[in-house]
Amino acid sequence: MRKNSINLRVNWGDTDKAGIVYYPNFFKWFDIAGHQFFRDCNISPAYLEKEHNTIVALLDAQCTFENPILYDDIITIHTEVEKLTSKTIKFRHIIARGETVMGRGYEIRGWVKQSEHGIKTEHIPDNIRQVLEEDKHTTDSDQRPMLNA
Numbered sequence: 332m333r334k335n336s337i338n339l340r341v342n343w344g345d346t347d348k349a350g351i352v353y354y355p356n357f358f359k360w361f362d363i364a365g366h367q368f369f370r371d372c373n374i375s376p377a378y379l380e381k382e383h384n385t386i387v388a389l390l391d392a393q394c395t396f397e398n399p400i401l402y403d404d405i406i407t408i409h410t411e412v413e414k415l416t417s418k419t420i421k422f423r424h425i426i427a428r429g430e431t432v433m434g435r436g437y438e439i440r441g442w443v444k445q446s447e448h449g450i451k452t453e454h455i456p457d458n459i460r461q462v463l464e465e466d467k468h469t470t471d472s473d474q475r476p477m478l479n480a
Contacts, residue, residue: 332412334468335368341404352400357434358392361424364408365438368422371469372462380445387440388450390419394436404428412463418442418452420463 345356369376369387379385400406407427414421419441426434442455455463 332415333368333372333463333465334409334411335364335371336407336409336468336470337364337367338405338407339363341400341402341406343402346402350402354394354396357394357396357426357436360406360408360426361392361394361422361436361438362389364410364424365422365440368410374459374462384445385453386443386445386450387420388443389438390441391439392436394424394434396434398428398431398433400426400428400433406433413437415455415460415463417454420455 339360341352345352347353365387366376369379376387379387405428409425409427411423412420413423419439422438422440424436424438425432441452442459443450444453
C-alpha cells in the first residue's frame with residue numbers, strides 16, 4: 332500500500348511549560364500528514380471538496396506516546412495506508428525523531444459526499460483506490476500534477 336513521509340519542526344507553541352510537546356499535537360500532526368499524503372498522491376482534499384463535494388472525514392483516531400518530543404526537534408511523520416474498505420481508509424502513522432519512534436497511531440477516514448441533504452459515506456472510486464494501493468513511497472518534497480478524481 333502507499334506510503335508517505337513528511338518532516339516538521341516542533342514549534343514553541345506545540346509544547347507545554349516544560350518544553351515537552353502537548354499530547355493533542357500528535358493528532359494535529361496525524362491530520363497534517365494525512366492531508367499531505369493526499370496532496371502527494373495528487374488528490375488534494377481541497378480539490379476533492381471543491382470539485383466533487385467529497386471530504387475524507389475523520390471517524391476514529393488513536394495514539395500511543397512512546398518518547399517525549401521537545402521544542403525545536405525535527406520529526407518525521409511516516410504515513411501508510413494500512414487498510415482499505417469500500418468506504419474507509421485506515422492510515423497508520425509513526426512519528427520519529429531520527430531513528431527513535433516517538434509515537435504511533437492511526438486514523439480511520441470515511442469517503443464522504445456532501446449534498447444539500449447532508450453527508451453520507453460513498454464507495455471510494457476505483458481510480459483513487461488504485462493510487463492508494465500502489466506500492467509507492469512519496470515525500471513532501473515530491474512535486475506532481477493534480478489527479479482528476
